[in-house]
Amino acid sequence: MLRFVVAARRHLRVRPLQLAPVPNHLTSVLTHGPPLCKDFRRHYSSSESAPYQVPSVIRPESSLVWQKTVNPALLTYLKLKKDLLIPIKFTVPENDSNWPEETWGYPLGKHAERLRLCWRKGNQLPDFAVQDLLEMNFAFDFSQYKWDHSIMPALRRYYEVYGHSDVPRHFHIKPGDSKWHETLWGLNLGYRVNDIRNRGDFKAHVEKDREALMRINFCLESTIADRDWDTLVLPSLRVYWLEFGHCDVPQSFEVPDCPPWPKVSAGLRLGYIVKNMRRKKTYAKQSARDADVLKTLDFVWDHFWTNWNDRIFPALQTFKLEKRHNNIPVAFVMPCTMPWPEDRTNFKSETLQQHPPPLRLF
Template identity: 30%
Template sequence: MWRLSPWTAIAARVLPRGIGSVACYSKTVKGHSNPLYSPDNLLDIATGFHKRNVQAVYLDLPARFTIPVDDTEFPAHLRGATVDMAQFRHRLKTQNISSSVVDQLNAMNFVWKPRQHRWNLNIMALKTFVSEYGHAVVPQNFVVPEDSPKWPKESWGLRLGLFVKSARATEDKLTSTRIQQLEKLGFVWDVNSTWQLRVDAMAHFKTLHGHLRIPSTFEVPERKSWPQEMWNLKLGHIVKNARGRQNTIPSHRVEQLTQLGFEWKLK
């Protein structure tokens, strides 16, 4: 069977499927001088993966894997080899790779820079989340639904909630470019302060209108009757989303909204 180290959900859709239990021998190769790590072998390995899943949008190879000894999609000299992609990428920096090999890899949408690629996929998914829900406060357990036409195919199965949590935790390590990418989408660094702003906006709506039956299309207008920090807040969408997530919102927040007079079920 394939012996793999943990890697992303995207790569999981690239791995060969339907492979039964087979005897694999370890032909692990160390050192950058080993002939395994050649451009031609990389092309053969990528081609083998591509044949296994031609429907994959991108060819994102796992960080480390062992090729089954009886898998005929791969040349005989590669079967049974344990491949470390970090070794491959390091080796390719020090040797010439022909334009023909590059073109063939690009034709399969081979991922040259996995970390940047996965960042880009998560940003794409976050853009879709904002478009769908009207905000960038992604629940920690949120996973991009699969087979949904609302989401780009290449983002299906991404653990977007964990990506957002990680981004908050590593803000001081992010480049200014990445921080700008997130903030252009309305990324929320402090979830608690954002929640309170929303509650305050609901309370202000109630003060102005005497109720909390906020239309789903309501957006806070740029008027003096509203605090400037609330302008353009898609309050109607926020309220609609809260009703649909009553069972997942922390209990103290549910109580906070209930005391405000929030109607969880419209009559």
């Protein structure tokens, strides 16, 4: 009778679980070589009655540890941090209700680094983890992960919200801003973009996604200042000179949305830009480069002295000759006929009184 029982138990012995092979379209994504990474070996518990204990060291060869600890920990990290950029020193906190109990104390950062190391060496990843890693978009390459999950989505959204991709240097996506996906909250997008343009960060990624960046008008071939000067400011100054015969642009002037003004410059605050060129040295590099062009346009660098020399002082001289005195009435408007100087802006006598001559002339 005992022999029959032993034979029956042998016949019913549970064999290790045999996983189905990973489909080709998945292995092509997460495998990089024929050999199985020597650090990954299947491990199954032979005792179903023994309580599971969270390992204090990484167990990359164990499918049981993957199922009970590593995969749940990775998914929890993604839920809490909104990414999988796990630092190598990270250990799952203990007695933290945000984390499953069977993950407490596990050195998740070291396990994640082992996965990345295996991937970088071109070794095949453990077959029991491939599908899970693919579904969670595990960060094998930190730079590629940041580019795909943060920078490009943020640039696309910025373009949708603001209509351009000229992100200011100090632009920061505020947490809780409903215009942005929560995975982008807290991103210092302005600094990222500044480093891309000035330090060459993500150079390979920029080249790879050049067409996508061009579709959102991301400035690639030059600096934003060079691009705006060549396509907006200088063409508008040329038209202003042709229209008005001078380049003493008043501060309030905006480029009209009509011919012959450049269509792309419509609404451009040209007067404000010119004021900043004079006072704050805006476009200093570009204006120095095109100094000869500005000279042919009679660009006015010192508005007050030009105004005095070309308009106010000649008007005072003419008033003295015509009226034989210097007592200019407040309501006096300079005539638009000879011998009075050419009037560019409906020149009134208040302007004369607000610009007294530096010397006593009369």
